[in-house]
Amino acid sequence: MDKIKVAVIGCGAIAQRRHIPEYASNPNVELVAFADPVIERAQLMAETYGGSSYASFEELLANEKVDAVSVCTPNYLHAPMTVAAANAGAHVLVEKPMASSEEEAQQMIEAARRSGVYLMVGHNQRLMPPHVKAKEILESGRLGKVLTFRTSFGHPGPEGWSVDGRDSWFFRKDEAVMGAMGDLGVHKSDFIRYLLNDEVAEIAGFVGTIHKEGTDVDDNAVCILRMKSGAIGTLVASWTQYKGGDNSTVLWCEHGVIKIGTVDGDEVIVEKTDGGVETYKVGAMATNEKQVPSGVIDAFVESIVTQTPPTISGEEGLRSLKVILAAFKSEAAGQTIKL
Known part of the structure; x- marks a missing residue:
């Protein structure tokens, strides 16, 4: 061909x-x-x-x-x-x-x-081996329903990543439109939708610029999500995790907990309420420092x-984007937004 x-x-x-x-x-x-x-x-x-x-x-x-x-x-x-x-x-x-x-x-x-x-x-989060594994475990049904969760993505900011450093377009609102939420938050809204096979029903967002000087794009966001299934959890996006960036997700389920990306080397950990512990070494997630194929x-x-x-179609991208846009609306209005 x-x-x-x-x-x-x-x-x-x-x-x-x-x-x-x-x-x-x-x-x-x-x-x-x-x-x-x-x-x-x-x-x-x-x-x-x-x-x-x-x-x-x-x-x-x-x-x-x-x-x-x-x-x-x-x-x-x-x-x-x-x-x-x-x-x-x-x-x-x-x-x-x-x-x-x-x-x-x-x-x-x-x-x-x-x-x-x-x-x-x-949206490469869906394709990372630990995330694929976690979805497989969830879909097996042995942990029952997901009740609560937290999912987080943070690093020190685009200045260490972008080819233009501190002069990057990432910090200019007319070009970036959104900061940490567009860079990292949307990855996590996409990932949690995919992982739970569920949609966000309601969101409360605290989104702001806490520490990056000279920019008006958001450098941090903490959001509370209620899913259609009733599960509730948090989504964090941060450009100020200067030491020990985070790309982890934890799900508390009826019959145990799944920890993804919390311990180096054991990418997925399942701790069951009956005392059993399983660890899966399925390959690392891509980071800015360590580029494994996406x-x-x-x-x-x-x-x-x-x-x-x-x-990971345009329609899927739009559903994940809507969650982030709703978080900005929530911040502006000071109230929860229904999607």
């Missing part, structure tokens, strides 16, 4: 560390083009991996016939770029949060539907090759 011709739009940290190397190592893919307003970044990727470089995505789409595109740009550009790529007949993998608003997300979903292409959102790129390529719609 012919290789899938892929273009990457935006050549910052997530593209350099995840998308591009993972495409390069996929035997079904040929990387053909890169775009970045800082043309040197696109040129460096083209020199390293082959293909052409462009300073704008419009130019790239006008000059290249591509089968698929990764959109790895500041949040406010996700929607216009996704719509343009879909209109050009390309499948799109977009970074999270998929859009800045519900309306934008709907436009993206509609554009993909109209063109008969796939839209996938880069699984997202391979899943996207697999969808295209097998002509199977992606499970």
Whole structure:
């Protein structure tokens, strides 16, 4: 079969560390083009991996016939770029949060539907081995219903991750739209929906800028969630976990507790109310320091090759985004928001 011709739009940290190397190592893919307003970044990727470089995505789409595109740009550009790529007949993998608003997300979903292409959102938490294992354990039913939970994602902030450091777009509200919630919180709203196979019914959000100076995007959020099933729990997103970042989830169930990512080396721990303890070493979760394959790129390529719609679809991305948008509404209104 012919290789899938892929273009990457935006050549910052997530593209350099995840998308591009993972495409390069996929035997079904040929990387053909890169775009970045800082043309040197696109040129460096083209020199390293082959293909052409462009300073704008419009130019790239006008000059290249591509089968698929990764959109790895500041949040406010996700929607216009996704719509343009879909209109050009390309499948799109977009970074999270998929859009800045519900309306934008709907436009993206509609554009993909109209063109008969796939839209996938880069919610990699679902694909991490400890999370896959935990879902399998839950679905076996042996722990009964999930009653309460906490899920958390925190690190010291984008300045250590972004190619632009403290000058990153992550800190500029007109480009980022949202801070830690768009960066980390939306991963966890997606993950808890997936893990519990449930939707958020109601949310109370405390969202604010506590410590990062010179920015008006949120650097911390603590949210209380009530799920449709009745389970209640917390969701935390933080850019100020300067020592010991957190990417853990704990579920208290009728017959025991599941701890995910709480102990290094034992990625999933099940402690049963009858005294039994099980530990699973299933492989680490990806962190900014330790890039294990995210699984997202391979899943996207697999969808295209097998002509199977992606499970982490635009619709799924929108459901996870709605939770985060509701948390901002809750903060602004000082009350719980029903979804």
